[in-house]
Amino acid sequence: MTLATEWVRYGKNQEYIGYIAKMDRVNENLPAVLVIQEIWGVDKHIQDITERFAEAGYLAFAPDLYAKAEELRTERVAEVKAFLDTLPHSVWNNPDEREQALRELEEEKQNRVTKTFERMFSGINSSDYIEQLLATSSFLREEYGASKGQGVASVGFCMGGALSAQLACRDPKLKGAVIFYGNAPQDEDIKHIQCPVYGFYGDQDKRISDNVPHLAEQMKQNGKSFEYKIYQNTGHAFFNDTRASYNVASARDAYQQVLQFFHQVLNTETK
Template sequence: MSLRAEWVQFRDGDKKYQLYTSRLENAKTPLPVVIVIQEIWGTDAHILELTDRFAKAGYLAVAPDLYAEDGQRPAELKEDRIEQVKDFLNTLPPTVWHDPNARYAELKKLPERKREDIQSTFETLFGGLARMDQYLEILKATFQFLQNYEYSRGQKVASTGYCMGGALSAMLAGVEPRLAGAVVYYGNLPQKEQLQGIQCPVLGFFGGLDERITSQVPGFAEAMKEAGKSFTYEIYEGAHHAFFNDTRTSYHVDAARDAWAKTLRFFKEVLA
């Protein structure tokens, strides 16, 4: 199966953005689009491989680099620095990832220079959660770019996102009424007052052991129902946060296999 995968840059006003694009080489006509929204780790090898998987399913799949500033990443967010943080966290149980005290206790065991580099990049990454509105602007610009892009012109567009990207997938649904569907993998869910803009079906996947995120699901489901909007979801018992990421120790193969099949079914329906 031959893919045409490349990085594309485009301008929106005075800003330049870049996104990874992937499609089947022999798919000559414009294709329905899946926007693949990164985890906090950026457009890393996992996100690019996942984008290719959607392309192999017959879509134009695109992954915007939310960390690129005018087409380039700042030093703290270069791939090698982010990989250091990931490698460190992969030595810890998933339950420690979001426990600052336990995490710092493990960090102090590292050599000073390595500890400082990891701490600096970690703070930059997670400080980026305060820039969600900025990332949302990049996604809105990407959606607009796709309206006239030669490989997607005239086609429907849907989104899927993971962790931070899951939250952004839901946020995009709230501000872009033309979005055909949104998939949320273990991302923070919008508040009740933010639901009115959602016009498309939303599908969610969550880990039963990921209480910080999964505890939001019942309230969101009820609010969506009251607003007359479509939200379906799965909670996988025994699965942690990031259960879909097969490069992490949190990977849960049964949950990931089921979620993948249901995601493809969802896109087949909303992008038809």
């Protein structure tokens, strides 16, 4: 069975856009998986993940969180990604070393990369992203013809993993949330979570994985459902098969676990 894919506009004033995928010969309304992008945007990799969930029988939707920002156009983000790929990963978050590498670029490119980098990495906790995600889950539950009346669950990667957790804190109707190597929500927000949460992490991704036991304890103290796996000999972004960090064994296992999780939380219709 082939997939039907398209970019659709939504929101009160059609101000948002997202990439949608579903099996083209399925006529009944489907439960929805909201796929939240990495910091690189809704690129080919995120579109591919969206299509994988559609092939698994869901209406899959990846909102483009960058669509309204000039500095975050696809080609600008790709330019930053190409620049960072020339550097050791340890340099990414080291301002002095990063600035030294930037100074080696020609001036016009240096200005573009600097502006886009600052916009990308300063916007991770943007309230605008959460507002769009809330509008997206509402759109999928209440308006979009192929998923109306069905449950919605979220999955996000890196930046999107953190946003998936934040969405769980803000959307009481969300059926489930999956975090792939994303930062945990604030402790004070955890009490608002109404759905099961599942997290996937790499043991070498210390900046994030070292905080997972604290998140687990906070979820337990607040009576929330939280499962997680920390994969051995695995780093950050292990699910991204376009990058050197990809770990096929960890990614394969995580994908199987995610499908089981979605089957559990999305197996009943939203009334």
